[in-house]
Amino acid sequence: MIPVWAWILIWTVLALALLGMLAWFAVRLFRKLMGTLGALEDLGDQVAALDLDTMPPRAAFHPAVFQDRRELSLAREQARIERVLRRAQRRDLSVSRGKLLQHTPYKPEDRPPC
Numbered sequence: 001m002i003p004v005w006a007w008i009l010i011w012t013v014l015a016l017a018l019l020g021m022l023a024w025f026a027v028r029l030f031r032k033l034m035g036t037l038g039a040l041e042d043l044g045d046q047v048a049a050l051d052l053d054t055m056p057p058r059a060a061f062h063p064a065v066f067q068d069r070r071e072l073s074l075a076r077e078q079a080r081i082e083r084v085l086r087r088a089q090r091r092d093l094s095v096s097r098g099k100l101l102q103h104t105p106y107k108p109e110d111r112p113p114c
Contacts, residue, residue: 050097 064072 046100049100050093
C-alpha cells in the first residue's frame with residue numbers, strides 16, 4: 001500500500017501539470033487570437049479599398065406626357081451618356097476588385113505560428 005504522503009505528492013504534481021498545461025494553452029490561444037485580429041484588420045483595409053459606395057442615387061420618375069419633345073430627347077441623350085459612364089465605372093470597379101482578389105498580398109510565410 002502507498003503511504004498518504006505519496007498520494008498527496010502525486011496529486012500535487014498532477015494539479016501543477018494541469019495548471020501548466022492550461023496556461024500554455026491560454027498563451028497559444030491568445031497568440032492565435034492576436035494573429036487573427038491582425039489579419040481581420042488587414043482584410044478590413046482591403047475591403048475599404050474596394051470603395052463599394054460609388055453608385056449615385058437614381059432620380060425620381062417624372063411622367064413626360066406634357067413636356068417638349070426636344071427637352072425629352074436631350075434628357076434621354078443625357079441619361080444614355082450617364083448610363084454609359086456608370087457602366088464604365090462599374091466595369092473599372094469590377095476589374096480592380098478582380099485584380100485585388102487574384103493578387104492578394106497574403107503569403108503563407110506571413111501566417112502566425114501555431
